[in-house]
Amino acid sequence: MEYDCDFFYNEDLADFEKLNTTTKSIYELDGIDCLIILKNGENLTDFSEVKDLADIVYISLDLSQKEDLSNYFFYKKFSFSRYGHNQLKNVKAIVALNVKSNVTSLKCMFYDLKSLKTVSGLDSWDTSNISDLSRMFAYCTNLETVNGLESFDVENVKNMQYMFKRCEKIKDIGSIKDWKINEECEFEKMFENCSVFVKMEFYSNWHNQLENSFDDIFTDFSPYIDLNKFKCRNCGQFNVIYDKKSSKLLCRNCGHVILEYDSVCRDCSGSNLEFDYGIMGLVCSDCALINNPK
Numbered sequence: 001m002e003y004d005c006d007f008f009y010n011e012d013l014a015d016f017e018k019l020n021t022t023t024k025s026i027y028e029l030d031g032i033d034c035l036i037i038l039k040n041g042e043n044l045t046d047f048s049e050v051k052d053l054a055d056i057v058y059i060s061l062d063l064s065q066k067e068d069l070s071n072y073f074f075y076k077k078f079s080f081s082r083y084g085h086n087q088l089k090n091v092k093a094i095v096a097l098n099v100k101s102n103v104t105s106l107k108c109m110f111y112d113l114k115s116l117k118t119v120s121g122l123d124s125w126d127t128s129n130i131s132d133l134s135r136m137f138a139y140c141t142n143l144e145t146v147n148g149l150e151s152f153d154v155e156n157v158k159n160m161q162y163m164f165k166r167c168e169k170i171k172d173i174g175s176i177k178d179w180k181i182n183e184e185c186e187f188e189k190m191f192e193n194c195s196v197f198v199k200m201e202f203y204s205n206w207h208n209q210l211e212n213s214f215d216d217i218f219t220d221f222s223p224y225i226d227l228n229k230f231k232c233r234n235c236g237q238f239n240v241i242y243d244k245k246s247s248k249l250l251c252r253n254c255g256h257v258i259l260e261y262d263s264v265c266r267d268c269s270g271s272n273l274e275f276d277y278g279i280m281g282l283v284c285s286d287c288a289l290i291n292n293p294k
Contacts, residue, residue, distance in 0.1 A: 010145055012093040012118050016058040019043070026060045026095050027121065035060040039090065053087040060121075064098035070107040070132070093118045099125035105132040107159075112139045117169075122148025131158050134186075138165040150175040158185050165192045171277065174239075177202035181209045187217040195277065200238035201253075203227065230280065232256050242275035242282070249275070249293070259293040266291055 016026050022043040023030045036044040037058040044050060063069065073088055092115055099106075106127075110119060119137075125148070133154070137143055154160075164170065179202075187210075206217070230240055230249070234256035241252045249259040264271050265284035272285040282291040 010118055012058075013095070013120055016060075016093050016095070019058065023060075026058075027097065029060060029062050029097070033062050033065070054090055056088060056091055058093050059091060060095035060097070062097050063103075064100055066099070067102055068105070069099065069103055069109050070105040071111065072109045073113055074108055074111040088113060090115050092116065093120070095119075095121045097121045097124050099127070101126040101129050103127075104129050106130055106136050107132045108135045108138065110137050110140055110143075111135055113143075114139065114141050116140050117142050118145040118147070119143070120145075120147040122146065123151045124148070125151070126153075128153045129156060130154070131156055133157055133163050134159045134161045135165065136163050137167055138162050141166050141168050143167050144169050144171070146170070146175075149173075150178065152176075152179065154179045154185075155182055157182055160190050161186050161188045162192060163190050164194050165189065167191075167194050169195065171195065174201050177205045179206075181206060183210070190217045200227070200230075200240075203238040204231075204236055230258060232258055244273075244275075247273075247282075261291060261293050265289055 013026065016037065019037050019041050020026055020035065020043065022045065023032065023035055026035065029035055032045050034045060034047070035058075036047065036050060036056055038044065038050070038055040039057050040055070047053075050056060066072075073091075073094075091113055094110070094113075094116065096119065110116060130153075137146070164173070227238065231238055232240075232251035232254060235251060235254040237251060237253040239252045240249055240258060242249050247261045247263045248257050249261070250256065251258055261273075261282045263273075265273060265287060267289040268284060268287040270284055270286040273282050273291065274285055275281070276283045279290070282293075283289070284291060
């Protein structure tokens, strides 16, 4: 059977479904609490059946009976080794379903899952009583996609510190732009050592809500970039894309030119220039020079 990658968001989740021979789908577990798939394709339904946690590549969980999800994939005895390293080191995708309103903390829930590329199912969560999201995805250095964040109710959240610390591969966090933020929430280093996000509408929305505490979000943001220079002067949005044909950085929201670059490298005169969204700069592939805007 061929699976539509759009429905499963990306290839990892589509591959997960192809290997699933146990349940109706990776989003419908047919009454069991978990579906585990090993790197050899074997399907299991209990962590006690797993001989080596490093063999796990995909996990789908029904969390409706859980009351405490803080540190869930890290300090729980099934994934924390005596050497202090997460044994779930090869997990690429997690579908986490049906978190209920009795859960109050998601602190460090996915902490240190270094191979994790996608998290899905969050749109089925009731987060109305969550007070702590700190370090929820910290050190997920290969995380690219988190599906369902836009549905989070964060009005009672008091701590988002280090939430995306070292999420070096995530490129689009625009889904959080409509969150209703608690003014008492702590945001210190929320995006510490992250890449720069390609889609940053949340920056404008949150700035209007938070004012004085907003700057704490980007403490130790890496690289150290003045994000204000990427704000569109026409519509006020932070939503940029580089147009190679014109050598211009444009606002994807309204098309306004934010910055303009030379079409050839200032050092070697080469034309092999690529915009690196990680450093928000135009880099010459021939001599590695970062070409600043005109």
